[in-house]
Amino acid sequence: MRNRFHFQPRYFLYWLLLFAFGRAAFLLYHWPQHTADLDAGTILRTFVYGVRLDGSAAAYLCLPAFLLLAVAGLFPRWRGARALGAYTAVVGTGVALLTTVDLELYRAWGFRLDSTPLQYLDSPGEMAASAGSAPILLLVGIFLALLALGYGLYRWLLVPLPLAPTWFQRWRAVLVALLYIALLVVPLRGGLQQIPVNQSDVYFSTQWPFANHAAINVPWNVVQSLPLGELRQNPYQYLPDSAARQAVAELYRPAADSAPVQLLRTARPNVLFVILESFTAKLVGHLQGERGVTPTLDSLARTGVSFAQLYASGDRSQKGIVALLSGYPNQPTTSIIKFPRKTEGLPNLARSLGRQGYQSAFYYGGELAFANMKSYLLAAGYQRLVERQDFNRRDQNSKWGAHDHVLFNRILRDLHQAPPQPFFLTAFTLSSHEPFEVPMRPRFPGRDEENQFRNSVAYTDHALGQFLRAARQEAWWDNTLVVLVADHGHTLPGESALPSPERFHVPLLLSGGALRPEAAGRVVRTYGSQTDVAATLLAQLKLPAAEYAWSRNLLAPTPPAAPGGFAFYCFTDGFGIVTPAGELSVDNVSRELIYRDPQVLDQQLHQGQAYQQESFADFLRR
Incomplete structure (x- = not known):
């Protein structure tokens, strides 16, 4: 009954x-x-x-x-x-x-x-x-x-x-x-x-x-x-469409003498792509940040290649991942990763390298369901995903998941057992995310939020250093290029204002056994964005990057329309654009300038407006 x-x-x-x-x-x-x-x-x-x-x-x-x-x-x-x-x-x-x-x-x-x-x-x-x-x-x-x-x-x-x-x-x-x-x-x-x-x-x-x-x-x-x-209409209509398209095209038009710079001593190296959670340049010594927080990164800058003027495309992890792996710009009030049917049409380094025989894997100590990352990574063609559920529960000693030394140890173990050749392995750290819980004795005393953040960055930098020292003993190291870059910057320390470029300034380093010895200590001062990392990497591998329409090679001469390069970034309903001439930021709602260096010309403002308009139009078309 x-x-x-x-x-x-x-x-x-x-x-x-x-x-x-x-x-x-x-x-x-x-x-x-x-x-x-x-x-x-x-x-x-x-x-x-x-x-x-x-x-x-x-x-x-x-x-x-x-x-x-x-x-x-x-x-x-x-x-x-x-x-x-x-x-x-x-x-x-x-x-x-x-x-x-x-x-x-x-x-x-x-x-x-x-x-x-x-x-x-x-x-x-x-x-x-x-x-x-x-x-x-x-x-x-x-x-x-x-x-x-x-x-x-x-x-x-x-x-x-x-x-x-x-x-x-x-x-x-x-x-x-x-x-x-x-x-x-x-x-x-x-x-x-x-x-x-x-x-x-x-x-x-x-x-x-x-x-x-x-x-x-x-x-x-x-x-x-x-x-x-x-989001069906473009709210960022600053210029006539033809003028906006022309201005953006000029930003990506290569210089006449675009002779390639080659830093690698091997044609098809393994690529170890490490994305560092919240690593702001404000805490990186070789980028004129605070000394003593990131000794590993500072040491790598002396032995590898450092990019002194790289800026995050957005202010969230899911935005940084799309910018880095797909060379695609961010949106001010949303993120393309929320739309799986749009991200499926984006280019991706995993897919580009997969066509060349690379075996791909993505390692993360947290949950890949966060912000739809998993759907994006699977659509991108990653052949293997390792996330929180793949780690022992005893190692999940953080609110977000397994700490970074556990993540790096897992990568070492997996690559030591049977490393595929060549491989494209992406690792995304998490310990320097709020609430900044790390299994290490504090290097910076005090329980205030700024010192907790410093300690979390110092811990990840330390775990990274231990990982790289162990990796140098592996057989695959001599044929491996290591790419180290942040997913985004941070308001701490100093409570940087939302539109300020210092909040978006992040490290980018190339290291590994595949680098030529003469590349050691090279500093690239071209201004660039996370979106430019994809084309820069593919150029070093001598692979085509035409499908990465929003990415340019930072090791090539800069376009005539942007001498010294440029970096465009988005924040909540606003944008900024940084060049060697200076910085400016704009509020998209009022369409008014938030800040503009006195020496910045009107051309830079128009370029930023055109970039905002065209990049969002591209997002709507997908």
Whole structure:
């Protein structure tokens, strides 16, 4: 006999089953073009991995129903069955409609349904034209079949809705209903982990992007993208489009005497790409920062190649990673990494080097689901991802995950056992992120935030030094180029103002056994951005970089339009541009200058405006 208080779990299960049927419809609909290429295990994993987003979507849909049942608990003789049935019918129809529309739009567009179609609501002619070749009768049949399936499942699983037991007091009935509502918090967030569930959590395949797409829950994807979907027009229209395009093109036009500079003594070295969390130039001695915090980096500057004027493209980790690995500029009020269908079209160093036979891996001691990084990295072609769950729990001695010395030790162990040749290994540190917890005796006394930050940077620098000393004893070292760069700067120490370039000034160093001896101690003073690292690296490997349209080789002569180079960066609804002539920053809302060095010419202002306008236009087009 069914019990009234078994109803909530069955209702949650109802939506999970309905989403599973929708995924099955998606896989069957795309069988000839995509699904037939997948093995049975991969198909099964689309359901296994997809259940986290399914559970989150189901929990959201259960909330109104569970609230209704809580109210019904006050009235023992009222089932609330009609109201619940009506709610389920309306929402179920919407889910079936979204599932059906997604089937054909994915075939045409190559990404799962999100808020993009909303931009066509004011142009029904374009919408009708887009659907002109769709098999309407087939889609209507699928829609009706999903409705029938939902109705039958509801009748089988949830009808009738039992009355509460006569001996069960009203307050106890309401309390049980509220308990069920509280339990929804876990599936709403996708689990008990620190970061709420997102698309990255269901991406699992490095070989089949379609399999990752199949694991996405469409209703969840649509609702999640609604706030992001408002970005349909370029709010940064400073100049006529033709003038903006021309100004940006001149910034990337190579100089006539662009003779290549070669720093490597081997044609295809391994590449060890280390991204250092929050390493601001303010704490790096060889960049005129504080002395004694980063002795490892300062020593490497004397034996390797240092770039004295590199600036972060943005102020968050996810923005820095895209800028570094894809050579793509940031956006002021959002980040392209939030849009998996956009990032899938970006170039990426893992993919570029993969075409040359490089084996790629990304190591991070934290959770790669953070800020959708996992979906970005899998779409980029990384063949192996190592993250928090791959480390022993005893080594996860930080709020964010495994500390940096644990991360580096894992890399050493893996490369010592069977290093692939050549390899492109990216490591992203985390210990210098807030709350600055490090397993090392403080080098700088005091519990104030600035000294805690200094200690965290000093710890990571120390762990890096130990790692590099051990790496020099490995057989792969002599054929390895090490790239060391920060993901972004920091307001500390000194509480740098948000628009100030000192907040974005970061280190970039080249080291490793693959460098020519005569490169030792070289200082590159060209002004550049994180976006320029990709083209600079590919030029050293003598590989094409044409697809990295927003990246330029920092070791080549600078363009005539920007003698000495330039660095563009974004902050919250504003931008800055730095050149040897000076700095300026602009507020995008008021369109007023925040700061401008007296010697900075109007040309630099126009270049910054053009760059902001064109880079965001490119973002919208993707």
